[in-house]
Amino acid sequence: MSAEQRILELGISLPAGSAPAGNYVSAIQSGNLLFTSGRAPLAIAGKAARGKLGREYSSQEGYDLARSACIDLLAVLKHQLGSLDKVARFVELHGAINATAEFEEHAEVLDGASDLLVDIFGPAGVHVRSVIGVSSLRKGVPLTIRATVEVVAD
Amino acid sequence: MSAEQRILELGISLPAGSAPAGNYVSAIQSGNLLFTSGRAPLAIAGKAARGKLGREYSSQEGYDLARSACIDLLAVLKHQLGSLDKVARFVELHGAINATAEFEEHAEVLDGASDLLVDIFGPAGVHVRSVIGVSSLRKGVPLTIRATVEVVAD
Amino acid sequence: MSAEQRILELGISLPAGSAPAGNYVSAIQSGNLLFTSGRAPLAIAGKAARGKLGREYSSQEGYDLARSACIDLLAVLKHQLGSLDKVARFVELHGAINATAEFEEHAEVLDGASDLLVDIFGPAGVHVRSVIGVSSLRKGVPLTIRATVEVVAD
Numbered sequence: 430m431s432a433e434q435r436i437l438e439l440g441i442s443l444p445a446g447s448a449p450a451g452n453y454v455s456a457i458q459s460g461n462l463l464f465t466s467g468r469a470p471l472a473i474a475g476k477a478a479r480g481k482l483g484r485e486y487s488s489q490e491g492y493d494l495a496r497s498a499c500i501d502l503l504a505v506l507k508h509q510l511g512s513l514d515k516v517a518r519f520v521e522l523h524g525a526i527n528a529t530a531e532f533e534e535h536a537e538v539l540d541g542a543s544d545l546l547v548d549i550f551g552p553a554g555v556h557v558r559s560v561i562g563v564s565s566l567r568k569g570v571p572l573t574i575r576a577t578v579e580v581v582a583d
Numbered sequence: 584m585s586a587e588q589r590i591l592e593l594g595i596s597l598p599a600g601s602a603p604a605g606n607y608v609s610a611i612q613s614g615n616l617l618f619t620s621g622r623a624p625l626a627i628a629g630k631a632a633r634g635k636l637g638r639e640y641s642s643q644e645g646y647d648l649a650r651s652a653c654i655d656l657l658a659v660l661k662h663q664l665g666s667l668d669k670v671a672r673f674v675e676l677h678g679a680i681n682a683t684a685e686f687e688e689h690a691e692v693l694d695g696a697s698d699l700l701v702d703i704f705g706p707a708g709v710h711v712r713s714v715i716g717v718s719s720l721r722k723g724v725p726l727t728i729r730a731t732v733e734v735v736a737d
Numbered sequence: 738m739s740a741e742q743r744i745l746e747l748g749i750s751l752p753a754g755s756a757p758a759g760n761y762v763s764a765i766q767s768g769n770l771l772f773t774s775g776r777a778p779l780a781i782a783g784k785a786a787r788g789k790l791g792r793e794y795s796s797q798e799g800y801d802l803a804r805s806a807c808i809d810l811l812a813v814l815k816h817q818l819g820s821l822d823k824v825a826r827f828v829e830l831h832g833a834i835n836a837t838a839e840f841e842e843h844a845e846v847l848d849g850a851s852d853l854l855v856d857i858f859g860p861a862g863v864h865v866r867s868v869i870g871v872s873s874l875r876k877g878v879p880l881t882i883r884a885t886v887e888v889v890a891d
Binding site: 569 | 614615616637672674675676680682683684685686687688689690691693694697698701709710711712713714715716717718731733
């Protein structure tokens, strides 16, 4: 099944892709690698998520927030490439979790993004990743993710 | 206008490039991508900036500090490539802001670097980026930035 | 001397490579670049290191922890490539140090990894790098490192 078919089957509708927060763009391709900017969880009813893991959000909520940020990431890829089927494979996924100093479940949170990628892209969605716990993020968002993907050659 | 012409016009003189803080180098090219180490704001009168955004520094001061670190980044690129006109385009810019846990204006701060890149390189200066708020940085510097750029083929 | 010979001479035995903490893999090659996931210090007698630099660990201990994480990184490379002699050169090394807000010796800590790479690979082990101080990491580990390396063409 193609990524586009699987995302339809999951009932996920991709948003327009949130606007960059500063003087930059959401994605750039160099050679056959596509690099993305950091993505935050999607706003719900116009309201962006704010707060820290381990304080305002539990790890399970964090999982859902990572999944939500991943949907924004997919929206960026679709906007850039025209179709998710142009993704040859994922390479890197990096997550920054806005968390308390005692928080330890970064891996469980980021799996919210990783699980979605593997569900949609299969083996091509498997990636290397890093995750860190940061003390603050722009506008107080609870996490950001960014990715490097390999694009199908024309 | 070329990047070298524009930087002259702006009256920016590039420093020699600060020495690495440990056992590493400032830039490495692999294929046509050039990767840089993290750069901090330039020392003023031999004194490096120290402190956190949201405590010792305001966001406006942070903007200037990001611009200053970007000048050090440009010095590294010039030293490595011989001329800034060898930069085909910017790809990635990553910023780490040494900030309080309440700080939220990371995007506004990093624009100090992004605005300078776009001013000097035009469309070739546009980049994807990520920015995080970290709880500490080496020697207490207020921020570091690093970049990946595409180099003009010989 | 080859990297494999040097590592024997140093008496370093590479572990099997720790399992990923979530739904991801330890290394992916794209073109001639190999990207790795974040690696933590090796467990000692089944016990993983936990704690923050500047509180539970001194900078000298941090140096040893960074060296230990680097051995896990080398284990990943060996597992992926079959031999460390397939590494053409190191490109990037990124470190995240779980530290107090007052910690400033990030560069000294990360040198524990950088020194080992240069010792084993010589000029091919030299790299660009970045290091940040983060407020938390998965399972409370004191640091993680990740790398990008260029692989010998077949």
